[in-house]
Amino acid sequence: MFDSVLSSVVNFAQSGLVDLSWWGVVGTVLVLTHITIAAVTIFLHRAQAHRALDLHPIVSHFFRAWLWLSTGMVTKEWVAIHRKHHAKCETPEDPHSPVHYGHLGVLRFGVDLYRKEAKNAETISRYGYGTPDDWIERNVYSRYTWQGMGISLIVFIALFGVIGLSMWCIQLIWIPITAAGIINGTGHHLGYRNHHTEDASTNIVPIGILIGGEELHNNHHAYGASAKFSNRWYEFDIGWLYIRLMQAVGLAKVRKVAPALKLREVAASESEAHATLEAIITHRYRVMQEYARVVKATAKSEFDALKARAERGEIPLPDLRQALKDFRADATTLADAQRARLASLFAHSEALKQLYLKKQELAALWGRSTESRDQLIARWKAWRAGAEGSNIAPLQAFSMRLARYA
Numbered sequence: 001m002f003d004s005v006l007s008s009v010v011n012f013a014q015s016g017l018v019d020l021s022w023w024g025v026v027g028t029v030l031v032l033t034h035i036t037i038a039a040v041t042i043f044l045h046r047a048q049a050h051r052a053l054d055l056h057p058i059v060s061h062f063f064r065a066w067l068w069l070s071t072g073m074v075t076k077e078w079v080a081i082h083r084k085h086h087a088k089c090e091t092p093e094d095p096h097s098p099v100h101y102g103h104l105g106v107l108r109f110g111v112d113l114y115r116k117e118a119k120n121a122e123t124i125s126r127y128g129y130g131t132p133d134d135w136i137e138r139n140v141y142s143r144y145t146w147q148g149m150g151i152s153l154i155v156f157i158a159l160f161g162v163i164g165l166s167m168w169c170i171q172l173i174w175i176p177i178t179a180a181g182i183i184n185g186t187g188h189h190l191g192y193r194n195h196h197t198e199d200a201s202t203n204i205v206p207i208g209i210l211i212g213g214e215e216l217h218n219n220h221h222a223y224g225a226s227a228k229f230s231n232r233w234y235e236f237d238i239g240w241l242y243i244r245l246m247q248a249v250g251l252a253k254v255r256k257v258a259p260a261l262k263l264r265e266v267a268a269s270e271s272e273a274h275a276t277l278e279a280i281i282t283h284r285y286r287v288m289q290e291y292a293r294v295v296k297a298t299a300k301s302e303f304d305a306l307k308a309r310a311e312r313g314e315i316p317l318p319d320l321r322q323a324l325k326d327f328r329a330d331a332t333t334l335a336d337a338q339r340a341r342l343a344s345l346f347a348h349s350e351a352l353k354q355l356y357l358k359k360q361e362l363a364a365l366w367g368r369s370t371e372s373r374d375q376l377i378a379r380w381k382a383w384r385a386g387a388e389g390s391n392i393a394p395l396q397a398f399s400m401r402l403a404r405y406a
Helices: 002-015 022-049 057-070 075-087 103-118 121-127 135-141 145-160 163-188 217-222 238-248 270-282 284-311 320-328 336-348 350-367 373-388 393-402
Strands: 053-055 252-254
Touching: 022 053, 022 057, 022 075, 022 163, 022 238, 053 057, 057 135, 057 145, 057 163, 075 103, 075 121, 103 163, 145 163, 163 217, 238 252, 270 284, 270 350, 270 373, 284 320, 284 336, 284 350, 284 393, 320 336, 336 350, 350 373, 350 393, 373 393
Parallel strands: none
Antiparallel strands: 053 252
């Protein structure tokens, strides 16, 4: 009798109420961690931090409860830290910038950086506005942060036995690895860029499934208030799919998405110049990314010509790699040595000089907030005339494409 009872207790401790096969364990962990990812990207990130959508109270509270049980994160803290990241991106005040902490530093110590900033009362007060402040938030979720994870540990072990401890640990570290590490680290270090934003954000991969669409990080930094992270036809944001499904049954309401680029069949007429300028300003990050391709197309032939002249002894051999970095850098942050290198480069290449000047003039279109509409339109027309009157074929083609923006 005693042996039978002891055997039953041991079996229960080993397998719990639900006896899963190895693939059942893997599948369950993937589903649970994916729900956590969905809660972070849809509730914390898109709905709370950026107000890109409104969620039905039932959905919001489900996500709040789930995050309390699975991560112990406080909504106000997460939102405040993320908003500060956008406001101070890539500066020394950025809570988790790889530019200052290093890629591996953010990957390895992203959680520590988060906890350090969460203790900054000024950050929480300044950036944590508009987050839930009801009774359960004040008296349960924010007050007893680790107890939720303790409850989930008990549930995991009761349901799955000893293996439940490992499942709980994986669930616990999933957000620190994917969000605090991969997105905040790799998402500002490696990948491709659709938009020439002022920060170093990148799209890690075009298919956003594993981290709920957060993989499309450069797209998000270009249009922070957009509920949809995918921009190109080949990009997929599973978080946006879930939002659309919830919207279809009345559980979500999208407030804003990134504007789609529209092109006219022909260049804008005189009366359409203002609409074209507005479209250029709206899509300014994409405009500068496309301009970078113009520079790349022209720079290769120009650099080859400069190297040939240097080999013939006509000019000193410039540091072309460094010069190109200086060319791409923000003109307002250049040091004297960088300016001197560019001046030397431009003395031998009129085409590169024109490309550089045209880049600054183009950026000024959305940087001159004090000028009237007519003044900005006049600047746009002057820029277009200069670009199309140049002898630089890629610049001429680029100018004609901009004139079709609608």
